[in-house]
Amino acid sequence: MTSHPIELYHTPDASFVTAEVVPQITDKNISDWNDDWLPAMQAHIDQLKNQGVEKPLWPQSSHWDWSTKAKATSQLIAYQQFSVVYDNMTQAMMLVHSLAQSKIVPTNGQHLVYIDYLEVAPWNQKKVSNGAPTLSGLGSALVLEAILHSHDEGFKGRVGLHSLPQSNRFYEDALGMTPLGPDSNKQNLIYFEFTEDQSSTFIDQGSPS
Amino acid sequence: MRENIDMSWYRARAMQELAYDVEVGHAPQLEKSDSIKSVELHDDYKIALGRFVELKRRSLKLTSIELADRTNVEVGEILSIESDYHHIPEARTLYQLSILFGVSHEKLMELSGLVISKDAPYAGDAVRYAALSKSIEALSEDEQTALDGLVTVLSEG
Numbered sequence: 001m002t003s004h005p006i007e008l009y010h011t012p013d014a015s016f017v018t019a020e021v022v023p024q025i026t027d028k029n030i031s032d033w034n035d036d037w038l039p040a041m042q043a044h045i046d047q048l049k050n051q052g053v054e055k056p057l058w059p060q061s062s063h064w065d066w067s068t069k070a071k072a073t074s075q076l077i078a079y080q081q082f083s084v085v086y087d088n089m090t091q092a093m094m095l096v097h098s099l100a101q102s103k104i105v106p107t108n109g110q111h112l113v114y115i116d117y118l119e120v121a122p123w124n125q126k127k128v129s130n131g132a133p134t135l136s137g138l139g140s141a142l143v144l145e146a147i148l149h150s151h152d153e154g155f156k157g158r159v160g161l162h163s164l165p166q167s168n169r170f171y172e173d174a175l176g177m178t179p180l181g182p183d184s185n186k187q188n189l190i191y192f193e194f195t196e197d198q199s200s201t202f203i204d205q206g207s208p209s
Numbered sequence: 210m211r212e213n214i215d216m217s218w219y220r221a222r223a224m225q226e227l228a229y230d231v232e233v234g235h236a237p238q239l240e241k242s243d244s245i246k247s248v249e250l251h252d253d254y255k256i257a258l259g260r261f262v263e264l265k266r267r268s269l270k271l272t273s274i275e276l277a278d279r280t281n282v283e284v285g286e287i288l289s290i291e292s293d294y295h296h297i298p299e300a301r302t303l304y305q306l307s308i309l310f311g312v313s314h315e316k317l318m319e320l321s322g323l324v325i326s327k328d329a330p331y332a333g334d335a336v337r338y339a340a341l342s343k344s345i346e347a348l349s350e351d352e353q354t355a356l357d358g359l360v361t362v363l364s365e366g
Contacts, residue, residue: 007216009223016220061232072256094233099292118233126230137223139231144214151210161233170229186295187236203214 001080001152008086008137019086019135021145025070025093029083032090032121033066040122059128060164061119069095069117079116082145084138092120092138096146098153100160103180104193112158112193113150118142127166139170147199157199162189175202235295255294258320261363263291264356265310268348280305297321312363320363 001023010017041062048058073079078099084092100114120138122128146159162183163171168190171177177192194202266276266287273291277284282302289296298321307314348356 004211007219007223009220009227011227016216016223060236061234064234076256076260115233117235118231120231125232126228133227136227137219138226139229140222140226141219148211162235164230164232164234164236166230167232170226170231171233174225174229185289189236203210203218 001149006084006137006141008084008091008135008141011132011134011136017086017135019084019091021141022083022085023080023145025066025074025081025083025095029085029090029093030067030070033093036089037121041128044122044128059122059125060166061125064117064119066093066117066119073097080149082142084141086135090121091124091135092118092142094118094142094145096149098149098155102158102160102193103191104178104195107158107195110155110158111153112155112160113146113153115143115146115159115161118161139167140175143175144203147194147203150199156196157194157203158196159194159199160191161193162186162191164189254320255296257359258298258317259291259294261320261356261359262287262306264348264352264359266291268353268356276309280309310360312360316363 003020003022005018006021007016008019009015041059045058045062070081073081073095076097079095079097082094082096083090095116095118096113097116098111098113100112102108102110102112118139120133120135124133124135124138126133143159147157150157150159159177161171161177168179171192172179175194176198177194178198180191180193182188183191266273269276271279273287274284277287280287280302282299282305286298286302290298290302300318303317303321304314307317
């Protein structure tokens with residue numbers, strides 16, 4: 001697995017730019033998260049506090065500790081890390097593993113690639129950036145990596161994930177994954193799964209079937 | 210398969226994605242803290258717990274079903290502890306495992322996140338030993354070393 005270029009939409013100048021997907025989370029990525037992501041997220045939360053916004057409405061990913069996640073999983077063969085870099089800055093990170101099983105008949109019980117965490121930088125988050133993310137396309141590009149990783153592992157493109165509430169529409173409407181309802185073992189987050197056919201459709205078409 | 214994907218694919222998807230948030234993972238545990246860095250410090254401990262249970266089971270040459278039978282817990286609970294570090298095991302399960310494995314029940318409880326310890330210096334060691342191991346069928350020499358280290362730090366005294 002090697003790094004490779006992708007294209008993202010750069011909102012400020014309405015153009016497409018070339019970024020790089022890297023199959024690991026490096027110390028530089030963690031430095032970017034610590035030095036740039038966290039202050040940007042904290043500034044947004046401070047703004048919400050000043051506006052009297054209740055805590056349940058704060059960004060749902062603001063508590064994630066990528067440093068701990070990256071260190072804890074870097075040597076575990078079942079885990080794979082990804083990052084996306086543009087303009088010498090980490091723009092998104094994803095952690096997947098190959099320990100979970102499909103929950104959809106007839107493949108239920110067969111292994112799939114499970115997206116444990118996927119987060120884009122605060123300035124690329126729609127809600128944090130007041131509807132104007134700097135870069136768009138990071139989620140699709142990383143889900144594609146998960147699908148390709150699933151094929152590499154022999155799981156035929158099967159991918160599962162628990163979406164944060166604000167992202168449910170993306171995985172169901174935009175990507176065409178199957179929602180299997182709230183999961184009481186995962187804080188009642190909705191579990192989504194790409195079947196083999198659905199992930200092929202996602203790759204073959206520019207939009208879901 | 211990657212060779213079938215050109216830049217037009219990324220462009221189409223990027224335009225479509227403009228209208229959405231995309232985050233995947235765990236929701237905040239709001240009751241714990243206002244700090245955005247302090248909530249998930251126990252993820253790595255839970256990974257260590259899962260690796261320990263898997264390594265110990267394999268060293269005893271037990272299948273997951275056999276371990277479930279020996280400890281009188283659901284096999285799904287065993288599978289979840291080994292494969293899903295977000296899973297919160299039942300206290301009874303950890304008690305049964307501690308007896309079979311000959312390690313401290315309290316330390317397994319702390320690694321699982323069921324009990325919050327103010328000071329668990331062994332936990333960092335457990336995480337390091339767990340990170341040394343990789344998932345293959347038979348225990349390699351390195352995995353046996355990792356397991357021996359885990360047993361040492363998770364034993365009483």
